[in-house]
Amino acid sequence: MKKNWLILIVLCLIAGAFLSCNKNKAKTEKKEIVIAIIPKVDNAIFDQVKESALTAAKELGIVLTWEAPSSIDGIKQKELIENLIHYKVDGILISCNDAEMLKDPINEAMKAGIKVATFDSDCPKSDRIFYVGTDNKKAGKVCAETMMNLYKQNKTKPDKIYILCGGVSALNMTERIAGFRSTISETQIADIGYSYEIPDYGKDLVTYNLTKNRNINGLQMFWGVPALNGLDSFPAMTRFMKHGGVSVFFDVSRPLLKYIKENANCATMKQDFRSMGHDGVHNLYNAIKGQTYKMEILYDVKVIDHSNAAEELKKL
Secondary structure (H helix, E strand, C coil): CHHHHHHHHHHHHHHHHHHHHHHHHHHHCCCCCEEEEECCCCCHHHHHHHHHHHHHHHHHCCEEEECCCCCCCHHHHHHHHHHHHHCCCCEEEECCCCCCCCHHHHHHHHHCCCEEEEECCCCCCCCCCCEEEECHHHHHHHHHHHHHHHHHHCCCCCCEEEEEECCCCCHHHHHHHHHHHCCCCHHHEEEEEECCCCHHHHHHHHHHHHHHCCCEEEEEECCCHHHHCCCCCCHHHHHHHHCCCEEEEECCCHHHHHHHHHCCCEEEEECCHHHHHHHHHHHHHHHHCCCCCCCEEEECCEEECCCCHHHHHHHC
């Protein structure tokens, strides 16, 4: 009998130790916070966002996943959001290709307990919690003012201006056009083309319009990717610029800055992509943790022209 009691006591001690270990393990184990970033498409424009977001994730000790759609399509981004809801990530930071189409998927993610925010291109009619990125309407106005200054400096006057954009339904494009139109007369705008963020198609659109309409003496690229590899591989643009055309681009690259340094009839807009990624992840982390976060983080574009292109080249 005494032996049976001894065995019972030992078993109870083992069970107690096991339960205690499990309890302590549950206390020490923490679920890793996972934030997914969905750019419009996986191209070099968003490299700085990706790099700075990864830096922020390392600082915070969280997991970051980069989920780029294979094409500039709202449907692809919708599918990605649905997958992320299934995998129960904690947060999503997305640059929206189609603000209208993505409204419901974003709302569904929010209902599932996932904090969703936007960067670069917003979806303001959704339940997203904040936007971080360029003040695009203001940027469009700055583009128009820069173009008018270039005309003045080069002692020419605006005749017709062609505008190249990315996606038709992307809000950042819509806002930039609105800002541009607040300064430039509608009668001076020859046409607006949408490249759907396909570089070669963007080049084709510019080439066709510069060839078709000889009155065009101004080019505004609100989506500047076709110029980022330099204008040497863009014959229509090279001819246009040599004949006194005025151009305002968007975003920066080494070949483009070298060209601007050597030509006084063009400029480009520099966006703060690094801050978008870094601040976006930190702000979303705060929201996930129930801490104070900013409802909107806006950045101004920096104008780079003939006067400061060499300085900006050194920064690259």
